[in-house]
Amino acid sequence: MVKYLGKRIFYIVLTLFIVSTITFFLMKFMPGTPLTNQAKLTPGQIHQIYKQYGLDKPVWQQYLVYLAGVVHGNFGISFQFSNQAVSYLIGSRMGPSLIIGGQGMVLGVLVGLVVGSLGAVKANTWIDTTATIVSILFVSIPSFVLAVLLQYYLGLKLRWFPIADWGGFMYTVLPTLALAASPLAETARFMRTEMVDVLSSDYIELAKAKGLGKVGIIYHHALRNSLIPIITIIGPLTVNIMTGSMVVENIFSVPGIGEQFVKSVLTNDYPTIMGLTIVYCAMLCVVLLITDILYGLIDPRIRLSGNNN
Amino acid sequence: MKLNSLAKLGGVALLSAVVLAGCGSKSSQSGSKKQTLTWTTPSNIATMDTSTMTDLYSAQTANATNQGLLQMAPGNKVKPGVAKSYTVSKDGKTWTFNLRKSNWSNGDPVTAKDFVFAWQRTVKPKTASQYAYIFANIKNAAKINAGKMALSKMGVKAEGNYKLVVSLNKPQSYFKFMVAQPEFFPQNSKVVNKYGSKYATNAKRNVYNGPFLLKGWNGTNDTWKLVKNSKYWDAKAVKMQTINFQAVKDPSTSLNGYQSGKFDYTTLNGTQVKQYKNDKDYKVNKEASTFYLELNEKKDPIFKNKNIRKAISYAIDRSQFVNKVLADGSQAPKGYVPDAMSERNGKDFADQAYVKSGVSYNLAQAKKYWAKGLQETGKKSVSLNLLSDDTDGAKKSTEFIQSQLTKLPGFKVTNQNLPFKTRLSRSQNGQFDMVISAWIADYPDPSNFLDLFTSTNSYNNGKWKNAQYDALIKKSENQDANNEAARWNDMVQAEKILMNDQGVVPLYQQALSTLQKSKVKGVQFYPTSPQYGWQNAYIK
Numbered sequence: 001m002v003k004y005l006g007k008r009i010f011y012i013v014l015t016l017f018i019v020s021t022i023t024f025f026l027m028k029f030m031p032g033t034p035l036t037n038q039a040k041l042t043p044g045q046i047h048q049i050y051k052q053y054g055l056d057k058p059v060w061q062q063y064l065v066y067l068a069g070v071v072h073g074n075f076g077i078s079f080q081f082s083n084q085a086v087s088y089l090i091g092s093r094m095g096p097s098l099i100i101g102g103q104g105m106v107l108g109v110l111v112g113l114v115v116g117s118l119g120a121v122k123a124n125t126w127i128d129t130t131a132t133i134v135s136i137l138f139v140s141i142p143s144f145v146l147a148v149l150l151q152y153y154l155g156l157k158l159r160w161f162p163i164a165d166w167g168g169f170m171y172t173v174l175p176t177l178a179l180a181a182s183p184l185a186e187t188a189r190f191m192r193t194e195m196v197d198v199l200s201s202d203y204i205e206l207a208k209a210k211g212l213g214k215v216g217i218i219y220h221h222a223l224r225n226s227l228i229p230i231i232t233i234i235g236p237l238t239v240n241i242m243t244g245s246m247v248v249e250n251i252f253s254v255p256g257i258g259e260q261f262v263k264s265v266l267t268n269d270y271p272t273i274m275g276l277t278i279v280y281c282a283m284l285c286v287v288l289l290i291t292d293i294l295y296g297l298i299d300p301r302i303r304l305s306g307n308n309n
Numbered sequence: 310m311k312l313n314s315l316a317k318l319g320g321v322a323l324l325s326a327v328v329l330a331g332c333g334s335k336s337s338q339s340g341s342k343k344q345t346l347t348w349t350t351p352s353n354i355a356t357m358d359t360s361t362m363t364d365l366y367s368a369q370t371a372n373a374t375n376q377g378l379l380q381m382a383p384g385n386k387v388k389p390g391v392a393k394s395y396t397v398s399k400d401g402k403t404w405t406f407n408l409r410k411s412n413w414s415n416g417d418p419v420t421a422k423d424f425v426f427a428w429q430r431t432v433k434p435k436t437a438s439q440y441a442y443i444f445a446n447i448k449n450a451a452k453i454n455a456g457k458m459a460l461s462k463m464g465v466k467a468e469g470n471y472k473l474v475v476s477l478n479k480p481q482s483y484f485k486f487m488v489a490q491p492e493f494f495p496q497n498s499k500v501v502n503k504y505g506s507k508y509a510t511n512a513k514r515n516v517y518n519g520p521f522l523l524k525g526w527n528g529t530n531d532t533w534k535l536v537k538n539s540k541y542w543d544a545k546a547v548k549m550q551t552i553n554f555q556a557v558k559d560p561s562t563s564l565n566g567y568q569s570g571k572f573d574y575t576t577l578n579g580t581q582v583k584q585y586k587n588d589k590d591y592k593v594n595k596e597a598s599t600f601y602l603e604l605n606e607k608k609d610p611i612f613k614n615k616n617i618r619k620a621i622s623y624a625i626d627r628s629q630f631v632n633k634v635l636a637d638g639s640q641a642p643k644g645y646v647p648d649a650m651s652e653r654n655g656k657d658f659a660d661q662a663y664v665k666s667g668v669s670y671n672l673a674q675a676k677k678y679w680a681k682g683l684q685e686t687g688k689k690s691v692s693l694n695l696l697s698d699d700t701d702g703a704k705k706s707t708e709f710i711q712s713q714l715t716k717l718p719g720f721k722v723t724n725q726n727l728p729f730k731t732r733l734s735r736s737q738n739g740q741f742d743m744v745i746s747a748w749i750a751d752y753p754d755p756s757n758f759l760d761l762f763t764s765t766n767s768y769n770n771g772k773w774k775n776a777q778y779d780a781l782i783k784k785s786e787n788q789d790a791n792n793e794a795a796r797w798n799d800m801v802q803a804e805k806i807l808m809n810d811q812g813v814v815p816l817y818q819q820a821l822s823t824l825q826k827s828k829v830k831g832v833q834f835y836p837t838s839p840q841y842g843w844q845n846a847y848i849k
Contacts, residue, residue, distance in 0.1 A: 041439065042442075044455065045442055049437045051437075054439030080355055081510075082356040083508070084356070084510050084528055089528075094531075098806070137582060148561060154563060156565045159569065162571075163562065163569055164562045164566055166531070203597065253556070253557050253559070254553065255531040258638065259558060260529075263352075
C-alpha cells in the first residue's frame with residue numbers, strides 16, 4: 001500500500017510538472033501583454049515595466065524562476081491585482097468554490113444513486129421512465145442555463161433563495177443545485193444500467209431463492225457491486241463540476257476561483273492562470289487517487305498492490 | 310383545528326401589525342430615510358494603491374475614499390479639494406497649490422510632502438506604474454521614469470507643510486483636471502513604508518483622506534462598503550452613511566438583483582436596454598469615448614484621396630447603427646471629440662466644432678464621391694479588409710459597416726475579428742486596411758483626443774497628415790496654452806479641419822445605460838474616469 005501510494009504521488013508530481021510546463025509555454029504564445037493600458041504606452045515604457053516583473057528575461061530563464069517559485073509554493077504576484085500574491089488570491093477564494101463544488105458533488109451523486117437504483121428496481125414502470133427523463137434532461141441542460149432558470153424562478157419570482165452574493169448556507173443552495181444536476185444525471189444513468197445487470201445475475205437469484213428480503217438484497221448485494229463503475233465516473237464528474245463552476249460562480253456572484261480563472265485568462269494575468277491551473281490539476285489528481293483507493297475498499301477483488309497479495 | 314389555525318394566523322397578523330407600526334413611528338420620528346444604498350460594479354477592486362491602479366473600479370473607489378488637490382465638479386469644472394486655492398505663473402509652467410489643514414483617517418495631517426512622496430513614488434521606475442506617463446509634463450518626470458535621473462530632481466516641491474509647487478515642462482491648461490485624478494492623490498509615507506509591498510492590498514493596510522472609508526475589502530473579495538469618514542474636512546456635506554458594493558459579473562444577475570430590490574443600481578447590456586429603455590429608472594450617461602474607423606493611408610494609398618474617405622463616411626448610416634444594431638444606448642457621434650465632455654462658457658465643444666458632412670449619412674453623395682475618387686485614383690474596384698475586436702459588439706459593428714460599405718459600387722470588404730491585444734498590435738504596426746478603433750479620455754479636455762491625429766503621434770495608425778492641423782495643435786499647446794479662449798478656438802478649428810478632411814471616420818459615442826432607483830439622488834456622473842462620485846449622494 002505504501003509503495004503504491006509512493007508511486008502514485010510520484011506520478012502526481014510528474015503530472016503537475018508537465019501540466020505547468022505546457023501551460024507556461026502555451027501562455028508565452030498567447031498574443032498581447034498583461035498590461036491593461038497597453039494602447040497608451042510606448043515600447044520604452046512597456047520595456048521598463050516588464051523589467052520590473054522580470055518579463056524582459058529570456059523565456060527559459062523566466063521558466064526556471066517560475067519553477068523554483070512553484071516548488072516553494074510561491075506562484076508569484078498577480079498582474080491584475082497589483083502586489084497581491086497569487087497564493088493568497090487563490091487561498092482567499094478557494095473556500096466558496098470548495099463548498100459549492102463539494103455540496104454539488106455529494107448531492108448529485110447521492111440523489112443520483114437513489115434515482116438510478118429506483119429506476120433499476122422498478123424497471124419499466126412509470127418510476128423508471130420518470131427517472132430516465134429527469135436524467136436525460138439534466139444531462140442535456142448545461143449548468144449555466146439551469147443556473148439562470150433557478151435564479152429567475154427560485155430567486156427572483158418565488159424569493160426562496162438569494163439571487164446572488166455570498167454569506168451563509170442559503171446563498172449556497174442555488175449554485176449547488178445548478179452544479180449538482182449533471183453529476184446527478186450521470187450517476188443515475190450509470191447506476192440504473194449497472195443495477196439492472198447486477199439484479200439479473202445469478203447470485204442475486206440465489207439470494208432471492210434463499211428467501212432474503214428485497215431491501216436486504218439490494219442493500220447488501222446489489223448496491224455494492226453496482227458502485228464500482230460509479231466510482232470510475234467520479235473523476236470525469238469532478239472535471240465537470242470544476243468547469244461548470246467557472247460559469248455558475250459568475251452567475252451567482254460566488255467569490256470563488258472559477259470565475260477568477262476566466263478573468264485571469266482574459267487579462268493575460270500569467271501568474272494567476274499558472275497558479276490556478278496547478279491547483280485545478282492537483283485537485284483532480286487527488287480525486288483520482290482517492291477513487292482508486294476506494295475501489296479496493298468497495299471491491300476486495302481489486303487489490304491496490306495486487307502483485308503482493 | 311381549522312379554527313385553531315385561523316386564530317394562530319390572526320395572532321401572527323396582529324403581532325406583525327404591532328411590530329410594523331412600531332417601525333413606522335420610529336422612522337417618521339427620525340424624519341429622514343436611512344442613508345444607505347447598494348451599488349453594483351461589473352468587476353472587483355484590483356488594488357487601492359493609486360500608484361499602480363489601472364482599472365476604472367479601483368479608481369472609482371479611490372476617488373471616494375481619497376482626495377487630491379482639486380476635485381471634479383459637474384459641467385467639466387474643478388472645485389477645491391485638499392488645496393483651498395491655487396495660482397498659475399504667467400508663463401503657465403509653475404502651479405502653486407495652497408493646502409488646507411486636513412487629516413488622514415489615522416489622525417496624521419495631510420501635508421504637501423504627502424503629494425511629493427506619492428508622485429515620486431508613481432514615477433520611480435521600481436514602482437512599474439502603468440500610468441507614470443501621465444506625469445510626463447512635470448519637469449524631469451520622464452527622465453526619472455526612464456531611470457536616467459535622481460528622484461529628488463522631479464518638478465514637485467513642498468514649501469513648508471501646506472504649499473506645493475509644481476514645475477511643468479510646458480504650459481498645460483488642463484493640469485487642473487489631472488490633479489483631480491487618483492494618480493495625483495497624496496499618500497501617507499508612514500503607512501506606505503509600514504506595509505511595504507503589501508500596502509493598499511486590503512482595506513486595513515491603507516489610510517484615507519476622502520469622504521468615505523473603505524471597509525470589508527480583503528483584497529480579493531466581491532463585496533465591500535464605503536462608510537462616511539468623520540475626519541474628512543468637508544464631512545458635513547456628506548450625507549450617505551453607508552454604500553454597499555457588490556461586484557456582479559453577470560449582467561442578468563445584476564438586473565435580477567435590481568428587480569428584487571437588492572441593488573439600487575445596475576448597468577444594462579444591449580438586450581436589456583431594448584427591454585428597459587422606457588423604464589422610469591432608465592438613465593443613459595454619455596461617456597467620453599469615441600469609436601472610429603481609421604483608414605491606412607500608408608498601406609493603401611487610395612485612402613490618401615479625400616473623396617474616397619468622404620464617400621466611406623457618407624455611406625455609413627450611424628443612426629441606424631446605434632439604434633438598430635448596437636441598441637445599447639450608444640449615440641450617433643457629433644464629431645471625433647465626444648459630446649458632453651468639455652464645455653466653455655456653457656457651450657459644448659462637440660456643438661461648436663460640429664461639421665455636419667463629417668458624420669452624416671447620404672448614400673447618393675457617397676456614391677458620387679466614390680465614383681470621383683475612383684476616377685482620380687485610376688481604379689475600378691477595391692477589395693479591402695476591415696479589422697476589429699472579436700467581441701459580440703465588435704462583430705456586429707464590422708458586419709454592419711461591411712454591409713454599408715459594399716453599397717459603394719466596386720467596393721469589396723472582408724471582415725477580420727481578432728482578440729483585443731492582437732488587434733491592437735496590428736493597428737500599431739500598420740497591418741490593416743481599415744480598423745475600428747476607440748479612444749477613452751484620460752481627462753476631460755479635447756486635446757486628449759485631438760493630439761492623436763497629429764502626424765507624428767504613435768496612435769495615428771492611419772497616418773493621416775495635415776500641416777494646418779498640426780500647426781493648430783502645436784499653437785494650442787505652446788503660444789496659446791495660457792490663453793484659454795484662444796486655445797479653445799485653436800482646438801475647435803483643428804477638429805473642423807479633421808472632420809472636413811475626413812481624417813478619421815467617427816462611428817459612435819459610447820454611453821453607459823443604467824437603471825438607478827429614483828430614491829437615490831445626487832450621484833455625480835463624470836464622462837471620464839472615475840465615472841461616479843457619491844460625496845453628494847443621498848436617499849430621498
